[in-house]
Amino acid sequence: MTKLPPYLRKGDTIAIVCPSGYMPAKKAKTCIRVLQEWGYQVRVGKTLGNQFHYFSGTDTERLADLQTMLDDKEVKAILCGRGGYGMSHIVDGLDFTRFKKHPKWLIGFSDITVLHAQLYQQLKTASLHAPMAAAFNDGQHKKEYVQSLAKALKGIKANYTCKPHALNRAGKGEGELVGGNLSLVAHMVGTVSAYQTKGKILFLEDVGEYIYNVDRMFIQLKRSGMLDDLAGLIIGGFTEMKDTTIPFGTDVYTAIQSHLKEYKYPVCFDFPVSHDKKNYALKVGVKHRLTVTKAKVILKEI
Numbered sequence: 001m002t003k004l005p006p007y008l009r010k011g012d013t014i015a016i017v018c019p020s021g022y023m024p025a026k027k028a029k030t031c032i033r034v035l036q037e038w039g040y041q042v043r044v045g046k047t048l049g050n051q052f053h054y055f056s057g058t059d060t061e062r063l064a065d066l067q068t069m070l071d072d073k074e075v076k077a078i079l080c081g082r083g084g085y086g087m088s089h090i091v092d093g094l095d096f097t098r099f100k101k102h103p104k105w106l107i108g109f110s111d112i113t114v115l116h117a118q119l120y121q122q123l124k125t126a127s128l129h130a131p132m133a134a135a136f137n138d139g140q141h142k143k144e145y146v147q148s149l150a151k152a153l154k155g156i157k158a159n160y161t162c163k164p165h166a167l168n169r170a171g172k173g174e175g176e177l178v179g180g181n182l183s184l185v186a187h188m189v190g191t192v193s194a195y196q197t198k199g200k201i202l203f204l205e206d207v208g209e210y211i212y213n214v215d216r217m218f219i220q221l222k223r224s225g226m227l228d229d230l231a232g233l234i235i236g237g238f239t240e241m242k243d244t245t246i247p248f249g250t251d252v253y254t255a256i257q258s259h260l261k262e263y264k265y266p267v268c269f270d271f272p273v274s275h276d277k278k279n280y281a282l283k284v285g286v287k288h289r290l291t292v293t294k295a296k297v298i299l300k301e302i
């Protein structure tokens with residue numbers, strides 16, 4: 001049974017850290033203001049606005065900043081300012097001794113997929129695959145996707161619907177929800193963080209990849225057994241896809257679907273989880289029901 005961290009109450013403290021890529025501090029200003037308007041205290045880590053080449057600090061600095069917030073009893077949730085790359089540099093150095101006694105919500109997506117997987121596989125603790133600090137900008141904090149994070153933090157159960165897609169496979173399945181960014185899910189195969197997916201609902205999304213590389217990563221998942229015995233599969237947004245000079249010969253969803261024909265579980269395409277604005281908050285490790293029909297797709301927390 002996956003452990004749920006306590007949901008937040010007004011007055012609780014949310015920390016903002018950047019455990020992976022560099023993020024200018026100004027890009028988090030709206031997020032900080034809105035979190036305060038939601039009724040939370042905000043504590044800013046040393047890595048927000050800090051830069052070491054591509055990263056928000058050296059491995060040592062990023063590890064220390066995240067560790068400080070994990071250990072602080074007053075911090076009830078940790079929002080990652082952005083993803084990028086770098087979590088796999090530091091994940092094995094994290095000490096979860098105090099976190100186990102006082103679990104808290106870890107929030108983010110993209111490169112933060114590594115942290116979600118580590119929390120689920122090693123600690124059986126739920127976390128939030130959800131919009132990060134920059135998603136609050138340009139009025140987006142008023143839209144349903146950032147608002148879905150606000151609801152999740154308060155403990156409101158998810159109940160999402162989306163339009164059908166021509167490549168969907170109808171059916172119904174129940175299981176704990178796991179997944180995240182395809183590149184990172186494939187990157188973790190063979191490590192202690194790798195998702196064990198039997199009986200789970202797996203969700204995947206990605207950005208900026210070549211179509212052939214997405215195809216290759218799905219073969220990796222398939223050969224590793226990660227696509228066997230799922231309760232359901234959610235294919236989210238695959239945005240800003242690129243093609244080679246000699247075209248790969250198919251669009252990205254068709255390439256993905258070609259690897260799924262032998263399975264019987266429900267599959268949906270173009271679900272609103274992505275690097276784009278359409279990115280619902282999803283509780284990793286929490287049981288959901290996926291229903292795929294000709295009329296619509298429903299993902300409901302149960």
